[in-house]
Amino acid sequence: MVNTEIPNNHTLSPSGTPLLTINREATIDLDSTNSFEGPEKLLEVWFSAGPPSLPEASAPGGLKVVPSEVWKDMLDLVNCRVLSIVESEEVDAYLLSESSMFVFPHKLILKTCGTTTLLSGLPKILEIAALVAKFPHAQADAAQGQPTAAAPYRVFYSRKNFLFPDRQRGPHRSWRNEVNSLDRLFVGGSAYMIGKMNGEHWYLYLTEPNTMLTPPATPEREQPIKVLDLPDSKLTSEQCSMEGEGQDETLELLMTDLEPENAKQFYLDHASAIAEGKYFQQARDARMNAQKHLGSINDMDEAGVLEDNKPSNDWKLCHDSVDVFSSTSDEDSPFASGDELTFPQELTTEGHALGTVVSDSSGLSAVYPSARYPDARIDAYLFTPCGFSANGVIPSPATGGSTHYFTVHVTPEPHCSYASFETNVPASQTGRETADVIQQVVGIFKPGRFSVTLFEAKDSADDDGGHARKKGSKLEGINGYRRVDRIVHDLEGYELVFKYYERYDWEGGAPRLGEIGF
Numbered sequence: 001m002v003n004t005e006i007p008n009n010h011t012l013s014p015s016g017t018p019l020l021t022i023n024r025e026a027t028i029d030l031d032s033t034n035s036f037e038g039p040e041k042l043l044e045v046w047f048s049a050g051p052p053s054l055p056e057a058s059a060p061g062g063l064k065v066v067p068s069e070v071w072k073d074m075l076d077l078v079n080c081r082v083l084s085i086v087e088s089e090e091v092d093a094y095l096l097s098e099s100s101m102f103v104f105p106h107k108l109i110l111k112t113c114g115t116t117t118l119l120s121g122l123p124k125i126l127e128i129a130a131l132v133a134k135f136p137h138a139q140a141d142a143a144q145g146q147p148t149a150a151a152p153y154r155v156f157y158s159r160k161n162f163l164f165p166d167r168q169r170g171p172h173r174s175w176r177n178e179v180n181s182l183d184r185l186f187v188g189g190s191a192y193m194i195g196k197m198n199g200e201h202w203y204l205y206l207t208e209p210n211t212m213l214t215p216p217a218t219p220e221r222e223q224p225i226k227v228l229d230l231p232d233s234k235l236t237s238e239q240c241s242m243e244g245e246g247q248d249e250t251l252e253l254l255m256t257d258l259e260p261e262n263a264k265q266f267y268l269d270h271a272s273a274i275a276e277g278k279y280f281q282q283a284r285d286a287r288m289n290a291q292k293h294l295g296s297i298n299d300m301d302e303a304g305v306l307e308d309n310k311p312s313n314d315w316k317l318c319h320d321s322v323d324v325f326s327s328t329s330d331e332d333s334p335f336a337s338g339d340e341l342t343f344p345q346e347l348t349t350e351g352h353a354l355g356t357v358v359s360d361s362s363g364l365s366a367v368y369p370s371a372r373y374p375d376a377r378i379d380a381y382l383f384t385p386c387g388f389s390a391n392g393v394i395p396s397p398a399t400g401g402s403t404h405y406f407t408v409h410v411t412p413e414p415h416c417s418y419a420s421f422e423t424n425v426p427a428s429q430t431g432r433e434t435a436d437v438i439q440q441v442v443g444i445f446k447p448g449r450f451s452v453t454l455f456e457a458k459d460s461a462d463d464d465g466g467h468a469r470k471k472g473s474k475l476e477g478i479n480g481y482r483r484v485d486r487i488v489h490d491l492e493g494y495e496l497v498f499k500y501y502e503r504y505d506w507e508g509g510a511p512r513l514g515e516i517g518f
Helices: 068-078 118-131 175-183 237-243 260-266 268-294 315-324 351-362 434-445 467-473
Strands: 019-022 041-046 082-087 092-096 099-103 107-112 154-160 190-195 201-206 249-258 377-382 388-395 403-411 418-423 447-457 481-491 494-503
Touching: 041 118, 068 082, 068 092, 068 099, 068 118, 082 351, 082 377, 082 388, 092 377, 092 388, 099 388, 099 403, 107 118, 107 403, 118 175, 154 175, 175 190, 175 201, 190 481, 190 494, 201 494, 249 260, 249 434, 260 268, 260 351, 260 434, 268 351, 351 377, 351 388, 418 434, 434 447
Parallel strands: none
Antiparallel strands: 019 082, 041 107, 041 154, 082 092, 092 099, 099 107, 154 201, 190 201, 249 418, 249 447, 377 388, 388 403, 403 418, 447 494, 481 494
16 A cells, blocks of 8 residues: 655654654665666674673663664764664664664674775774773773774674776775774784685675774884773573574675666666656546445435435435546546545655555565564665665564565666665565575666675584585575585684675676676
């Protein structure tokens, strides 16, 4: 059903969780006309292994106590704006002008595309975690060049190779610069390039558990470097598994060269046409329903008496109702030219209204259907003249279960087409194989090629891992695609499976590398 009731400014949805807040002012003049860098930069900053293990000194709600206005100030440094927010008990989902942000009590996930400067906001995130969320932190020391910063539990940063690296700004002009920026903040981080240097590849930077902040540079070479001694909560691998990290599972699909016909559904004019058809069909159905229940004016005399001479108290209502539809002149046409019914303007220009239309018509809302997840909430936005973003907050259908998320971002222009799908909804909760979810998503976009990353925490009972590898082995058969590359990494506490596919009938040629080298 097309819902055109969009709030005028920052307005909460009707009661119930999750709640939606729309920032109408931030949606003014959003335009995606020019070539766009679809591949996102993805940052995860964990301040504990899970909500139950928040440090005693931190605020009870952890990062969720931070007001949205404070996060907006941080996002100014990243060069993106908040379009809307879905709030729930366990996670707040921010839909941004360039992708998404998810705030849990113990971690923050920030995903931004285009020429955003994501890593420029990282020091501010550490400061907010220290001063507002009250996580253990190092005190600022201006003389030593040391800012106030909370010590994270773990940090993850990743991205696909850029299509237009020369347009990037700040620390994102090369992978080397990004690694240097992260190393200046954290001790002992590890950087990886996964995939072919002369083909599709993916970059990853991660720190070990109980990450230590890099101390300020010593003024004299002979003085030893001292690691900052911060209060923390050291956890064993078994405790990490129980607290949340051991249940961490993230699936990411990065798709390029979208099939042009499928990409059209993410253009404003196409979505508006679908919305118009649905809107007028609903109006026609409502009119036919009214005629069915109210009867015809021809069955009454002028006094409101039915043919069987029984007076009708509803005559005036019937008369008025029929008058509303009196201009109908053709049974095959729902409305004649004289009808006063007009197509709502928000279904030709409003990003959130049309975003909902696209989410439903494309099939994205069916990936985690409401029949199985009745409390799920999808917040979607369609850009002008094209482009699409959506966040989904997915509470577990089981009592006492965790709340998860998914996020989708689409750049449909043929010369830079790209779509991403990311989720941490566990496969065990969906009752489906991971390959089935991938098949469903790929069927929506029909990319010429795509890569999959499956990032899964090791089970404490099996330090050698193997669970993600076994799951990854089931991803071989994606209908219509051949697997070109497969890489498995055994990381500290995690297993990573990377796979790259190309469509059998795709004739796009060699991958567009964008950036070359480190």
